[in-house]
Amino acid sequence: MRLLIVLAVCAFSFLSGMAQELEINLIPRPNKVVYGEGTVELSSDMPLYATETFAEVAALLTEYPQFPDISMEVIKKVGKKHRHGIRLFPAEPADKIEQRGYKLLIDESGVLIKAAEPQGMLSGIYTLVQLGMLQADPRFLPQLTIEDSPRFRYRGLHLDVSRHYMPLSFLKKYIDLMALYKFNYFHWHLTDGAGWRLEIKRYPELTRKAAWRTHTGWKDWWNNGRQYVEQGTPNASGGFYTQEQAKELVAYAAAKGITVIPEIEMPGHSEEVLAVYPELSCTGVPYTQGEFCIGNEETFAFLKNVLDEVLAIFPSEYIHIGGDEADKKHWKNCSKCQALKEAKGLKDEHELQSYAIQQMDAYLQSKGRKLVGWDEILEGGLTKGATVMSWRGEDGGIKAANMGHDVIMTPGEYLYFDSYQADPRTEPEAIGGYLPLDKVYAYNPVPPSIDKDKVKHVLGAQANLWTEYMPNYQHVEYMAFPRALALAEVNWTNQENRSWTDFKRRLQKHYRILQELDVNYYRPSFQVVSHVTFNSEKMSNVVSLTSEQLEPLIYYTTDGTEPTRHSTPFTNPVELTTTTTIKAASFIDSTRVSPVEIVQLDIHKAIGKKVYYNIPWDGYAAQKELTLTNGTRGGLSYHDQQWQGFTGGLDVYVDFERREEIKSVGVRFMQLPGPGVYFPGEFRVYLSDNGKNYRQVGTVINHESPNDPTLKFKTFEIKMEKPQMGRYVKVVATNPMKGYLFADEIVVY
Template sequence: MRIIPLLVLILLYPLLSEAQKSHLNLIPKPDKVTYGEGSFQIAPNVALYSTETFAEASALLKEYPQLQTAPLEIVKKVNKKYQHGIRLFPAEQVDKIPANGFRLQIDASGILIKANEPQAMIHGLYTLIQMGMLQNNPLELPQLTIDDKPRFNYRGLHLDVSRHFMPLSFVKKYIDIMALYKFNHFHWHITDGAGWRLEIKQYPELTQKAAWRNYSNWKAWMNNGRQYVEQGTPNASGGFYTQAEARELVAYAAQKGITVIPEIEMPGHSEEVLAVYPQLACSGAPYTQGEFCVGNEETFTFLKNVLDEVLAIFPSEYIHIGGDEAEKKHWKTCPKCQALREQKGLKDEDELQSYAIQQMDEYLQSKGRKLIGWDEILEGGLTKGATVMSWRGEEGGIKAASMGHDVIMTPGSYLYFDSYQTDPRTQPEAIGGYLTLDKVYAYNPVPKELDADKAKHIRGAQANVWTEYMPTYQHVEYMTFPRALALAEVNWTSQETRNWLDFKERLQQHYKLLQQLDVNYYRPSYNVVSEIIFNKERLSNTLMLTAEQLVPNIYYTTDGTEPSHRSTPFTNPIEFTTTTLIKAASFIDSARVSPVEEIKLDIHKAIGKKVFYNNSWDGYPAEKELTLTNGVVGGLSYHDGQWQGFTKNFDAYIDFERREEIKSVAMRFMQIPGPGVFFPGEFQVFLSDNGKNYREVGTLKNLEDGKDPSLKFKTFEIKLEKPQMARYIKIVASNVQKGFLFTDEIVVY
């Protein structure tokens, strides 16, 4: 968030709050709303009319609990007789309603929804239902006309039930919330190495054993042998969905306008299958690999037999086959795989994977379906009808769209909801990453690199909810909502119409709605977040203090004392031209409701000086040579462009170009062991007058073992007993863990 927009929000909050009383707070934001005068009071047993086309959709009005209608009357021909009550009627040519759009009109005569197709009518009904849920009196609605349509035809939300099995009742609840916010595709990740979750009658061991393991918690299972156990053993933990239950969910979702897309992982992420059917592995032994042997014809027999049963349950156009993260190393030494490669004239293992994907694609197409997979399916070539989910950034999606393939955008940096959504130091353990609500909202699924002709292949976007660190459905809710509401608007509302401040204002009313639905959503934090803009010309820091609250009450001090409600209130950005320590916290009246945040603003001697690297950065250049002396500190994520990453020892020096008095040298490092980021083992500082002969002036040893999985920051500072004169400062920080060292600034006084 930038400073000016937040100031606008603060100044406009009284006006926004007043407007909220008379305007809608719908999410996603409608395309066009025209307000009338007054309101419409819904009477008990209000008449309900529908043509046959929309009769089934009319049942959704049961989700408007305060609304009691007369029995549905099927209208064969719309005429003047039906000019009151609630009416679900087809659009006429004169209405000029797009094929996928709807019109919701509320006036003195009642409620009229028009659409061309049942799917669009469902969207209109959920707009009405959501409107009722947001009203103080659900039976009194404002008179208005809403004309609306989606930006994208694919609006997806994913759920991984392999790592942690989720009860069917929760999956239905998940569908309920998706429908309310106009998602229309549910990507059900039902097989993976942690467990097979769908009954396959021809292969009963998939659910008798591969669905059960000896630890309920995925991380404990991963760290303790990764074994599967027979259903019914005392320590068996897991579960699966019967085919009847899967059909029940498919029908349940379809009533709400949602298509269920199953994912059956292949050729990788299949450890659970190969544990019970080891003849499908290259080694022929269980617990040796996660990839099917693609040189074994029995592999394709198995996969086609499984897909036959899957196709009989799921009528979706798409069937997801995964296709990601296959190691392929076993194929290199497997006689069967190498024989197939030579027989088919395939040059490498990428083309071997491509061959396997194409076999399944052709099989699905022969059944009238389409294959969809993660962007690795591009490796080695792709059949014409396949659709790509771009998760490793947008590059795969850009490449696929340029080749004429349809694309669903799911980039990890914007749409992986297993990432931390706020300061990781305050949150339950997650897989890593840092994805805030406003960053989700800022995403545009159409990359600027694509021209209009290629951009048409971007069918929409999807968020992925991987559950390695979500052992319960309550935790899934916590990680998914309200971020999913931001994606709902990204997918539905036109790019030009979307506005973060407007969305954030409307979102305040949806917290109440999520409470009504008993959703364990992530509550906005009172914790103070700082944003510092360094001005290199003025050598000054401009400080902005915010919190996730709509309009937080933040008080701060600059004299080292703890802030209270009597301290200085933060209202506008503050510029500091000297080194300053700020302490800030949020308050409700006189009560402090957040920890005290300490922000050190350094105006130090090394700012603007050039850094020379004996060991260069690796993979994370940030601002290259300008990074470590630009006066800008890093944030909570090493992806923010201010953290520089090193896989070797950090070894660099600064040339002041003349002798300077040195009192202290410090650097801040990050540690988050999950993705392999650690503090240095030792931090050493050397001084020199000629850049050749250095003298050591201090060493600090890190005593932490790196086993604590939480995010930490540590400043390593060498304070000289007496100031020394030197032209050069060299710093060496040892990478004893052989992971990444991340640092953001060299601070010299």
């Protein structure tokens, strides 16, 4: 209700006063705005008219407690007397308004919104509401005309409530914020191994026990037995939504133009179900697997019974069944699964999973619904009507779209909001990755490799918030906003009308809105961020310094001293042709307001030399053979194409083509235990004159703990007491943790 109160105050304040300077900073940016001259003052005697088609959405304007006297008149036909006031009218052919679009006109006659359907009218209403919220004095609105429609018909936000249960009151607030920024689908991830969250009356154990666990925090539970307990026991932690609560949320969202899509996980991610109904697993024993037994007919009876109750709650056309990350080893050893595979002529366990997905797809289609699943549902074949959410990059979405399947793009690199949004060393623990606001905004949901005639199958994009490291709703807000605002514009505004510089400027005004709505959003950081471009022809580094502030004040040094207000102010990119250390920090007036950022620039001997691999890279090729000697250091994320990944250890050598004097050899590594990234155990350097006989010149032993969850960088370096000669330099790094080694530049002096 707080959102409605604030919207009312900002959008329809009828107090008198002088007009103040107005600004137009809408997010998402409308696709066409024509500005008039002057402003319009909203007055208390303005009537509200709505035709019958829009009476229900018009009610949003009368629910505000501040305006108990404002009355809405529902009219059957627009007449001459309806030329003034606030008017919600149907589009006429001459208006040329797209099916899901609207037209908003503010002039001396008041406010006129026209649309072809309620969804378009609702979008127009929220544009008006947001416009009022953005004004310094909301009594005065600028005269203008907006003609607008969404680029994509699916504009989604996801929330996982299995890892951490979220109160219903917050979910309504989440819906309020989504509506304000023109999202129209809420993907509600209700079940997973960490807890079942929806009442299913036929199977009471799902909420009597599978909804409750021994530890409040997901990480504590994960590391301490992963047990479920009966509701009411002293340690029970969790919760669930009754069917009536779920229906309440569905209705609440629908009134704001948002469809709630439930996700019920199958065939994997079902540890909680199989702990209380172990007869549905291959082993028949609780706590032994997370995948349903596909060869057991009772599995499909259970899933269909559950879906029957789900369908009665959620009218959504789409029903999400997960379908991802199923461990197939139990199916290989299960007589029931193997018998089914043989009976159906299935080649392998991938086709066995596909069989299960197809059974549920057929069942949902028989009920008039559509199945949605993560991109793993492509494995083994997919039925014609299924929709794919592409999360493991874009490849699954591209493949599905080109096959003629509808696709919702949710690639982890751009749209997983459980990733760090700033330097992980300064942020609360997250699952990994690095996804700053500008990278979200840069995303285009239509990859160029989708066939032109298949682009129509890209329905839109969705951000996912998995809550392993979000124990409460305040942390969800911190991870979701303002990144969700960037996605709102990605989904709504035509690609050619988007500009990061313009969005960042407009965003400054929305921080106040988020403050007024009591959103615990991520505040823009003062921390200096460096962008270094290496020029191989000039052998120089071009350095830019910035921060998340709109107009940062940054001072820097190149002589090793700490920056002060008397240091050099950064105004333009700096080009340096020698090995240099830059130190930079942000200031407000004369006061430093950020840590000192240290930028190491190396112009070293190995740049451009050929690298040979005794152990190949694995999974993260970066720039292949060019990565380790390209003169460019890696950044905060191993996704930036500058970090090369190895699982078998690092064993490479550099050929200098002639004997060189070697004084030092170093490689920087990354450690982030969450996603399994570790420092090497040992780092060794060898020299050779012929490429066959190598002599070891030094070893560095790692003493950093692998259990510290924070992001760390460490340069493993061998410095010679005396310079040594050699043509070949070999570096070896061991991988005792069996995770990933991520190696940066091989720096040789």
